[in-house]
Amino acid sequence: MKLFDRDRLFGWLRSVGSVDWANQLETLTHERFTAASHGDLPRWQQAWAALPKPAKFEMHAISDAVQVIGELSETELVEVRERLMEFHPWRKGPFQILGTTIDTEWRSNLKWDRLASAFDFTGKSVLDIGCGNGYYGWRMLAAGAQWVVGCDPTWLSIMQFEVLRKYADADERHFILPLKDTDLPPNPHRFDVVCSMGVLYHRTSPIDHLQTLASALxxxxxxxxxxxIVDSEHATVLVPADRYAKMRNVWFLPSLSMLRIWLQRTGFEEVCVVSDALTRVSEQRGTRWMRFESLVDFLDPSDCSRTLEGYPAPRRALLTARRR
Ligand SMILES: C[S@@+](CC[C@H](N)C(=O)[O-])C[C@H]1O[C@@H](n2cnc3c(N)ncnc32)[C@H](O)[C@@H]1O
Structure with missing residues (x-):
């Protein structure tokens, strides 16, 4: 198992006729991996190489935590825990890796449960844009997806994915590319499903983002x-004057009515709202695997229905739609 090896992905894309797209993607991916210059990469790569690998191991992604199971000595179990901590902060999960439970900032299993209750991944090829460390990709595969391709520009997420990938089946069907949505070569028209979760509000042009999603399908x-989203019956959108919940990179928070208009204008139909709810501090919170500030620190201590800046507290909607 070689770090950052994505050859099987490009082989698969060529085998299903996406030769030009595979070639462009391969060149870009290779450039990114070769030019990667994040200051922590050498430390992460050392930690990755030092992670013990049992003679026999299995990965399971059918319960809340994505699990790697295998037998190790007491010394190796300690080594696993210490090496995994090198990849702090762990935001999306949870994971259980060779005896170590990684209680991540987000209980991503709750979002997965909302999605899986309403969506069938069986036999589907999936592109997950802004996939983080790939927690959902492992769940999608276990739920029957055929292939999952994620893209995310954050090197720590890529390295956390590599940790799990080290213990994945030799028949690899889950890949993450170190790319942004805007890096993807245009118009692959390749995937059965495209996911964008927790990304739209980070984009300075939400319409361009939705068009990219449509063109990948x-x-x-x-x-x-x-x-x-914001909770309003009207077609409206909140653009924070500066930070939102301490985040500098939040641009557009539409109401559901506005989101429906954006989706309709960008080529989607059959829009279905799967869930629409305030984010709870029980779902996003600090843990020993994410020791920085979390949701509770971003809310007004005297009124938890407001962010520190006085905006409505984070409310998220999960929707599905079909490309026309
Ligand atoms: C809030 S996290 C969401 C992660 C995951 N999709 C989830 O729902 O838990 C946003 C992710 O989007 C990634 N991201 C930010 N800008 C992006 C872009 N332009 N293209 C792709 N991913 C992006 C970040 O690196 C981060 O991992």
Whole structure:
């Protein structure tokens, strides 16, 4: 198992006829991996190499935590825990890796449960844009997806994915590319499902983002979209004057009515709202695996229905739609 090896992905894309797209993606991915210059990469790569590998191991992604099971000595179990901590902060999960439970900032299993209750991944090829460390990708595969391709520009997420990938089946069907949505070569029209969860509000042009999602889908393909929204009956959008919940990179928070208009204008139909709820501090919180500030620190201590800046507290909607 070689770090950052994505050859099987490009082979698969060529085998299903996406030769040009595979070639462009391969060149770009290779450039990114070769030019990666994040200051922590050497330390992460050392930790990755030092992670013990049992003679026999299995990965399971059918319960809340994505699990790697295998037998190790007491010394190796300690080594696993210490090496995994090198990849702090762990935001999306949880994971259980060779005896170590990683209680991540987000209980991503709750979002997965909302999605899986309403969506069938069986036999689908999936593109997950802004996939984080790939927690959902492992769950999608276990739920029957055929292939999952994620993209995310954050090197720590890529390295956390590599940790899990080290223990994945040799028949690899889950890949993450170190790319942004805007890096993807245009118009692959390849995927049965495209997911964008927790990304739309980070984009300075939400319409361009939705058009990118549409262009990655086969006609009739399905969109999974999760984003921050504002609670209003009107077609409206909040653009924070500066930070939102301490985040500098939050740009557009539409109401559901506005989101429906955006989706309709960008080529989607059959929009279905799977869930629409305030984010709870029981779902996003600090743990020993994420020791920085979390949701409770971003809310007004005297009124938890407001952010520190006085905006409505984070509310997220999960929607599905079909490409026309
Ligand atoms: C809030 S996290 C959501 C992660 C995951 N999708 C989830 O729902 O838990 C946003 C992710 O989007 C990634 N991201 C930010 N800008 C992006 C872009 N332009 N293209 C792709 N991913 C992006 C970040 O690196 C981060 O991992």
């Amino acid at each position: 086969k006609s009739d393909g399905e969109l999974v979209l999760e984003t921050l």
